[in-house]
Amino acid sequence: MFVSFSRRVTVLLASCAVAFTAASLATTAQEDPADRLGPELTEPDPERVLGHVPPPAPTDSAPAPIPRPGHVAVCGEPGRDEIVTLPDPSAPGEERPLWIRRPPGPDSADLPVLYLLHGSSSTHATLMDAGVGELLDRQMCRMGVEFVVAAPYGQVADGSTTEWADAHDGRFALEEFVTEAAVTAVEGEHRRSRSLRAIGGFSMGGYGATALALRSPDLYSQVVSWAGYFRVDDPDGVLGENTTGHSPDRLLGSEKARDLRFLLVEGREDHTPLQEGSIHGEAERFSSLLAERGMTVTTLRPPGGHDLTTWKSTFPDAVDFLVSGWAASP
Template sequence: MPFIQTSLFSETLGMPTEINVVIPHLPDGDIRNKAKLPVLYLLHGLGGDHKEWTRQSSIERYAESKGVALVMPRADRSYYTDMKQGGAYFTYLSEELPELVSYLFPLSRRREDTFVAGISMGGYGAFKLALRCPERYAAAASLSGALDIVGRVNGPNGFQPGEAERIFGDPGRLQGSGDDLLALLPKAAKSGFLPRLYQCCGTEDFLYEGNRIFLRHAEQAGLKVAYEESPGEHEWGYWDRQARRMMEWLPCR
């Protein structure tokens, strides 16, 4: 599988940024016919970067078996948000990046070929993309995601001093906003047009209760979520196991 590490200039962010891309093997006939590949955007966690999925897991091997390309962007500690003080990472991920990578690589732009997944902060980002841009993704997966963002900002959270305010602004205005996944759920349910959702979390994970809260809100909104929990902590041994299960679940053509 070709593995590409590249730097590109983002007009949205106003600066260069990095992505890693993995392209599965294409038969000669598909190359001649300029076949377009299904694509999975993989989002990193807080304190991680665009390299962690390939350094810490066997995701390349899992993707090869499904014939899916991987795009792994760098988003720093943005929570995949148009930050109040910082970059417009949500706009970059949802609008600019798909345009750039489909121009550079043989990737499909069809909704049925487009997926997003992430760990921890990236799980939050993946579900935010799915709930706010359902017309663009066929499926989204959260592995140990920080899904109850209001509870996380207002409790023990791992943010640096003043960081939550730089990302989200006034914490008092976060609940009910476009960055609050729990508030987005009933709106998504009413739309009747939602990607398939896969959610998992280890029962020893510090984000476990937040995952249960998200699941309850999803069920109350009438949304179906493929949910799994099992013994596990907030670490790559658990995520690698679940990444394989997530790839098996992914509705690829």
């Protein structure tokens, strides 16, 4: 119980710090369209560890976005926020919100989507209030590739720590919501190909993003895990007794998952406790398992701990990683 409380409190303290200090901003010598959104977000260069990084394998026939740095619509106009509420008996009020941020202009099937999962004691609103949308707008402008950001609400009425899973006793079905209802709500008639769909998350969301991508490799091509863990840590027992099928480090044998691309981020001072051990060292351990299988992985070790300030400092690297994957699609 103490371990569960520690992980929740750690993330809660981070999520409540909405007024935290923004990452330092860099300026350029000449003004370009990106300056209208403010200078690029930068931090001291994070320690980068590269695993085996082969070119992404072709996965489908989706057209690759063509980068136009400083010359996309979001450089002059911010993304549009929308909260969609979908029916779900397990959610408070029996409705589950979904935050969608779209770049200016019409939606289309060739516009990539990044699905984002929050931590155990936060919500989609935490990410909104922390300016995640605005910061990603800046990176889209800098790289010249726009994408949709979609973050579902992952809490349940009984207060269980969900692990972004389907509960073994049927109390809730968060995995089903993310992989089915959320995708339908975000993409609608403009269904994306796998190569243009990524999933990421913070803390418990980093675990969830990794587990869901490995369990549904036909849906996603890229994963970004900020301070995730890669073994089961289930303080409320929502997965039941047989947890092997939910442990990322046990899900690497599928041929369908071999071309998944992973970016793993772990703060150098992150010692957040789990039921066994801590998050410290999880990125390095999982990166080694991926590299052993010849899978694409990049690991970042930024200064800092288990908080949004640390994670947001890596947004430039994260968007670079995602765009490189999207640009390599057929």
